[in-house]
Amino acid sequence: MVVWPNEKKFAFTVFDDTDLATIDNVKEVYFLLSKCGFRTTKSVWPVKGHRKYYIGGSTLEDEEYLKWVLCLKRTGFEIAFHNATYHSSTREETIYGLEKFHEIFNEYPSSYANHADCEESVYWAENRLTGIYRIVYKILTRNRNKKYFCGHLEDSRFFWGDVCKEKIKYVRNFVFSDINTLKVCPFMPYHDEKRPYVNYWFCSSEGANVNIFNNCVSEQNQDKLEESAGACIMYTHFANNFFVDGKINSRFKFLMERLSKKEGWFVPVTELLDYLLKVNGHHDITAKERSRLERLWLLHKIKVGTT
Numbered sequence: 001m002v003v004w005p006n007e008k009k010f011a012f013t014v015f016d017d018t019d020l021a022t023i024d025n026v027k028e029v030y031f032l033l034s035k036c037g038f039r040t041t042k043s044v045w046p047v048k049g050h051r052k053y054y055i056g057g058s059t060l061e062d063e064e065y066l067k068w069v070l071c072l073k074r075t076g077f078e079i080a081f082h083n084a085t086y087h088s089s090t091r092e093e094t095i096y097g098l099e100k101f102h103e104i105f106n107e108y109p110s111s112y113a114n115h116a117d118c119e120e121s122v123y124w125a126e127n128r129l130t131g132i133y134r135i136v137y138k139i140l141t142r143n144r145n146k147k148y149f150c151g152h153l154e155d156s157r158f159f160w161g162d163v164c165k166e167k168i169k170y171v172r173n174f175v176f177s178d179i180n181t182l183k184v185c186p187f188m189p190y191h192d193e194k195r196p197y198v199n200y201w202f203c204s205s206e207g208a209n210v211n212i213f214n215n216c217v218s219e220q221n222q223d224k225l226e227e228s229a230g231a232c233i234m235y236t237h238f239a240n241n242f243f244v245d246g247k248i249n250s251r252f253k254f255l256m257e258r259l260s261k262k263e264g265w266f267v268p269v270t271e272l273l274d275y276l277l278k279v280n281g282h283h284d285i286t287a288k289e290r291s292r293l294e295r296l297w298l299l300h301k302i303k304v305g306t307t
Contacts (some may be wrong), residue, residue, distance in 0.1 A: 078268030161197030
């Protein structure tokens with residue numbers, strides 16, 4: 001078991017996917033998190049999209065939204081990258097987005113998650129998998145995946161893998177239903193020599209919407225996480241019904257307040273991963289370890305249907 005800083009009993013954080021997020025639908029969620037003592041990670045789009053897309057949301061070109069995000073960062077929340085904007089971006093557009101991020105925050109993003117259908121996504125869709133699992137995935141999604149994701153392919157106009165490796169330390173990959181992310185992937189963050197444009201991968205726990213999130217962080221699961229001295233990185237979309245009709249979801253509020261009273265280490269994703277990397281050292285994932293993660297994730301995706 002990992003010995004956590006400051007004699008804490010476990011670790012907990014959240015990576016918030018910015019899909020559909022606006023000040024109106026996520027500001028109160030972050031106010032609750034801050035009041036409870038949580039410091040988590042919020043991804044952003046630096047650039048306003050130049051065409052409509054079915055999954056959108058505010059970008060850093062929205063002045064009021066930018067002011068609010070800067071306030072989050074000043075109070076200890078991490079700001080992460082979720083591609084340049086909410087639709088596909090060429091290499092030049094992605095680099096522009098990263099430079100815009102650097103201009104605003106005086107640093108490049110440390111953590112990153114691929115966005116939905118962006119063709120520049122790195123090692124996305126079937127490219128996340130190897131061998132038989134890749135074949136199974138392609139069969140299961142053949143009627144839904146019309147795009148090919150090629151951020152890691154050097155001959156593509158969407159290629160930016162070299163820039164990803166140069167600028168970004170951690171990339172989110174597999175998601176599982178267990179609240180103890182570290183139990184499922186005890187060697188994270190890890191490097192995968194088959195996917196060299198990513199420095200380190202990390203896994204996360206499933207919280208795609210408020211109901212799935214609440215199920216994962218139930219009272220029983222919170223207690224299990226604490227008892228096992230584990231670590232949880234929830235992956236969620238705080239814009240997905242956590243705040244509706246002017247009110248925070250009551251179950252979510254109760255669970256976060258309950259969790260905050262435990263002796264947990266509540267830090268952003270990068271701080272947690274940096275600590276694990278320091279404690280465990282660099283890890284190159286083995287074929288056996290990769291196969292296990294791929295199998296478990298594929299079964300989870302078949303059951304739950306999220307990313």
